Amino acid sequence: MIKRERLRGVVYNMDDDNGYHPSLWNELRRLRPMRVGVFAVRRGAYPPAKCDGTFDVLKPGSGWKYREHMIERPTYDATSGRFTGFEAGWCDPDAWNWNKQGRRDFCVDMGGFAFDARLLHALDEGPIWNYTGHGGESELVGRLLCSDAPEDLQPLANCGQDVLVFHNEYRIVPVAVRRPRVTCGFDGWGVAHDEVRLYARDEVLPLQTSLHTTSSHL
Numbered sequence: 001m002i003k004r005e006r007l008r009g010v011v012y013n014m015d016d017d018n019g020y021h022p023s024l025w026n027e028l029r030r031l032r033p034m035r036v037g038v039f040a041v042r043r044g045a046y047p048p049a050k051c052d053g054t055f056d057v058l059k060p061g062s063g064w065k066y067r068e069h070m071i072e073r074p075t076y077d078a079t080s081g082r083f084t085g086f087e088a089g090w091c092d093p094d095a096w097n098w099n100k101q102g103r104r105d106f107c108v109d110m111g112g113f114a115f116d117a118r119l120l121h122a123l124d125e126g127p128i129w130n131y132t133g134h135g136g137e138s139e140l141v142g143r144l145l146c147s148d149a150p151e152d153l154q155p156l157a158n159c160g161q162d163v164l165v166f167h168n169e170y171r172i173v174p175v176a177v178r179r180p181r182v183t184c185g186f187d188g189w190g191v192a193h194d195e196v197r198l199y200a201r202d203e204v205l206p207l208q209t210s211l212h213t214t215s216s217h218l
Contacts, residue, residue, distance in 0.1 A: 040073035053175035083188025
């Protein structure tokens, strides 16, 4: 529908069993024209949060020595701003996902990226992408970018450090996980490139701030 009707705005694939902090929506509006943005997703916390999103203090004898947050995110060098990798099972050679499903160019969850709707307009007629295996996020991002370089992604939400999306936590009040402010560029090629790097697709009108939330009508 977005492609057929040539809708404009930011496309973000929502999942009805995820939790979303309200500040995510303004963060998505920072997406630059004709770009794909990437940010962190918490896959789970063990032991989990209470219904109000807060955590009990771990007590002796509880069986837990520490609380683990399973967070998938892009990472960037604090000095240069260059992309340094994904913290995600899909990009860990020792992880189950890598060994059973194979490596990915873009180790992102469905809830961990958004893109300018006009990237869909630019695709050829026919299927957006042909993929029948498990997942498919990496293949879709690569098709939109016409690239296999994670450096071409635009980092959002404090360079991927803040967590505003919570996988399968729809029963829990979403409490944002904020980390100290860091510096990164408009992509993963480094802050020194921001003034000189030219994206052929960037010379367009400013991106409208409407949000299209869909998982089945691309």
